[in-house]
Amino acid sequence: MIDLLSVYVDLALGLILSFLLLSLLVSGINEGVVRLLAIRSKFLWAYLRDTMDGTGGERAWLPAKVRDVFATLPFARDPRPAHSDQPAPVESAPPPQEAVSGGDAMTTLLYERVREIDHPRTGRTSISNIPPGRFAVAVMELASSGEGGVETWLARLKEMRSPLYGHLNAIWETAQRDTERFRHGVETWFDSEMQRLSLLYRRYVKWVVAALGLAVTLLFSMDGLEYAKSLLRDNALRTGVAAAAAGDAATVGELKAKCTQDVKLADCLTETLSSPALVRVFDHAIVGVSIPAEGDPSVEWNGGVWWDRITTLSHWPGFLLTYVALLFGAPFWWDLFRRLTGLRSRH
Structure with missing residues (x-):
């Protein structure tokens, strides 16, 4: 029961943070236009x-x-x-x-x-x-x-x-x-x-x-439903890593199957855990930013991948969920995040 509750809390926090970041972006663009045009x-x-x-x-x-x-x-x-x-x-x-x-x-x-x-x-x-x-x-x-x-x-x-x-x-x-x-x-x-x-x-x-x-x-092609599924997968992966660390041979085999043959298990897990769903939330934007383990970040044009997602009808329910969430605004999501984490505002 405690593990299931932890999964739901992780899912809620991940969704709230992603909607908060996108809402802040919308507010920032609006504020920039308002200030620029006075x-x-x-x-x-x-x-x-x-x-x-x-x-x-x-x-x-x-x-x-x-x-x-x-x-x-x-x-x-x-x-x-x-x-x-x-x-x-x-x-x-x-x-x-x-x-x-x-x-x-x-x-x-x-x-x-x-x-x-x-x-x-x-x-x-x-x-x-x-x-x-x-x-x-x-x-x-x-x-x-x-x-x-x-x-x-x-x-x-x-x-x-x-x-x-x-x-x-x-x-x-x-x-x-x-x-x-x-x-x-x-x-x-x-x-x-x-x-x-x-x-x-x-x-x-x-x-x-x-x-x-x-x-x-649409520009970030943020599918809220797909992202929620990615959060649950991340939680399952962390659970699997913990079981593997405890010596569960079956879990180790499942983790090896997810990694390519020419990459070590440790390196694969490190790469996977260092790129959680929250980091990959903008991977399908029309312009993406990749941060390699070594070297400088690079900007990539994802026009083809982005267009495929936009024209795929199965993603539109998730787009609609994200759009409705953004209409609530950044203050709503920040207040919800603060209540869920127990953070208190300074007076």
Whole structure:
């Protein structure tokens, strides 16, 4: 019973580790694309332009479709303000009169107040997160920049037809025209808006992760069912080696039969045990990496073997199992691995 339990534990750990590695690869590719194209920063500033300056009669800056988030937003329209290495001005000038008919006056003024947390990247701002408290302070600085305080500034927003007017005016009235309560209200409102924006962003990203998961599964031709069978074979081999070490002549004969005649039993077992199923999980990828006992690793093109596996229908149930597993994400598999092994996270 204990040996059978050990087999199941080994099988579970092997599958979890393989799915964790592939999930990390998917997450890494997604993160690399997001950082390279600055999608998070563009997503935030597209929302800010829509919220603060409006669309000006044109289509909204923040895309409404998944295709546009990863096509139009990264390549066609960059909503981010130009980077500036200057500190925030002591006083912000009120929006010009010509901004009434549209433009990016409010977005520009906001960037002036928060650009201390920016760093240069391709001439555009790299800010992808504005803390709610910092946004509320920026709003108060803008409201106090001219004469008349918050009420005059809100009237100017209304004159500009800024969508921000409706939100801030409701907060101002709810705060009973108290500036401190107004600041807290703006902070709470913006925090909820960022939570909503994060949920919207994750909804878009999950489709990209799903596409990347499918691509990784097929490129590595990872058959989850076949891999599970390989794990069980490895366990049986380790059991056989232990029996052979104990002097079981029948087991020694079976092990010799698995090795070629011109290779010593010890060398054969060493090579087999040093290449467990977890190491061979990527052997059938379209591009493989072999690590010989001596010499440098080499990269090999496995196009023929890979194509044979892809076009073999019997492998597709295993591909489907792997693909579904990757949809759970790396955090899920890491948490499962930690629970199974008893590892504790540091606090």
